[in-house]
Amino acid sequence: MLVGTGDAAPLRGARFPGRYIQGKGAITHLGREAASLAGKAIVLVDNGVFDLVRDDIAAAFANGPACEIVRHGGECSERAIAGLVAAAKSAGAGVVVGAGGGKALDTAKAAARDLDLPVVVFPTIAASDAPCSALAVVYNDDGTVAYDTFLPRNPDLVLVDTALIARAPARFLAAGIGDALATWYEADSCRRSGASNCMKMPGVPLAYEVARFCRDTIFEFGVAALADCRAKQAGEALERVVEANILLSGIGFESGGVAAAHAIHHGLCELDDVHHHLHGEKVAIGVLAGLLIHGLEDEFRKVEAFCLSVGLPTRLADIGMTATTPEKLAAVARRACRAGEIIHNEPMPVTEDMVVAALQRLI
Numbered sequence: 001m002l003v004g005t006g007d008a009a010p011l012r013g014a015r016f017p018g019r020y021i022q023g024k025g026a027i028t029h030l031g032r033e034a035a036s037l038a039g040k041a042i043v044l045v046d047n048g049v050f051d052l053v054r055d056d057i058a059a060a061f062a063n064g065p066a067c068e069i070v071r072h073g074g075e076c077s078e079r080a081i082a083g084l085v086a087a088a089k090s091a092g093a094g095v096v097v098g099a100g101g102g103k104a105l106d107t108a109k110a111a112a113r114d115l116d117l118p119v120v121v122f123p124t125i126a127a128s129d130a131p132c133s134a135l136a137v138v139y140n141d142d143g144t145v146a147y148d149t150f151l152p153r154n155p156d157l158v159l160v161d162t163a164l165i166a167r168a169p170a171r172f173l174a175a176g177i178g179d180a181l182a183t184w185y186e187a188d189s190c191r192r193s194g195a196s197n198c199m200k201m202p203g204v205p206l207a208y209e210v211a212r213f214c215r216d217t218i219f220e221f222g223v224a225a226l227a228d229c230r231a232k233q234a235g236e237a238l239e240r241v242v243e244a245n246i247l248l249s250g251i252g253f254e255s256g257g258v259a260a261a262h263a264i265h266h267g268l269c270e271l272d273d274v275h276h277h278l279h280g281e282k283v284a285i286g287v288l289a290g291l292l293i294h295g296l297e298d299e300f301r302k303v304e305a306f307c308l309s310v311g312l313p314t315r316l317a318d319i320g321m322t323a324t325t326p327e328k329l330a331a332v333a334r335r336a337c338r339a340g341e342i343i344h345n346e347p348m349p350v351t352e353d354m355v356v357a358a359l360q361r362l363i
Helices: 026-035 047-060 078-091 102-115 162-167 170-193 205-230 236-256 260-268 279-293 297-309 326-336 352-360
Strands: 020-023 040-045 066-071 095-100 119-123 135-139 145-150 157-161
Touching: 020 026, 020 236, 026 047, 026 095, 026 119, 026 157, 040 047, 040 078, 040 102, 047 066, 047 095, 066 078, 078 102, 095 102, 102 119, 102 135, 157 162, 157 236, 162 205, 162 236, 170 205, 170 236, 170 260, 170 279, 170 297, 205 236, 205 297, 260 279, 260 326, 260 352, 279 297, 279 352, 326 352
Parallel strands: 020 157, 040 066, 040 095, 095 119, 119 157
Antiparallel strands: 135 145
16 A cells, blocks of 8 residues: 555656767767667758768768668758658658757657657757757747647657767857756746646756756856867867757756746747747847846846857847837737746746836847
8 A cells, every 4th residue: 555645745757868978979879879779760861961961871870770861851840740750651760860950850859759769869069958858849831939749758869979069150059058048047937836847747856956057067168168169179168068058958948847938939939030040049038038027137147148258149139139119029928928838837927018028128
């Protein structure tokens, strides 16, 4: 007989990828790792890096398993997911591999879910915390956010080649820092409010400590990591920040919870002005707005200074909103505060007027 079940505290939990491997030259292990999961693979490669990595991926699979390499179109949309599902079935694939940035990786994860196949994630940039998560952000074909889809499990393997990431423009690494910056502030809001994480339950204490460690790591190593990246070197600082951007932030947001920063990001995505800016750049604006909503002026100034030090936006004009109107701010706030949105995970009620007031401070 179980003891005390009638008065048990709410269940708490955390999520993790099956395995996480990081280091210089990791791409050479891609085929070997995929072979441990299936005898044939389909590899979805981000259009932006297709010509850069296709030959290296083919070489990694030279000794098996058999693989078919396909090019990703650009969006993680229902159309793109269905197209990859059809291609994988036609190829007889037993494992899906996604290579590239967040939208290509999310497409691979969602297709693997629909196929009930294992998935290997191979990020070529560290621009977001998407790789480790059991989450895919599905976009409309026009680039606006349609919905978040939660997957039954995390990727079976996340393989990260830091030498490849060091060759990418430093802007991508900075955007990943912006995404990771939200991890602690949102997880702490969820901890204080008792809001659920992506498992629909509060996080275990470890989740919040991972989120805190993520923040501390990017604050300590962020500037030096960007210097490494500009020098195209996978130095110690870059290794630490890549781990924070991808692994720590991935575990932290998924197991700790999300709140205002990403809700405001979703609102910003309603505007055509910002579509050419990266996810983490818009999230950084969301973090700053969230701190203003909380009235944390000292923390706002600290985070603002850090953002400037790593090249992240601190004003709406920095993400393309050069002609800010009351109508645009209202549209962002309306989307951010709609019923059921994650902004309501904050430990106090947040209204559209509060979001507009915070954004006005960032003009």
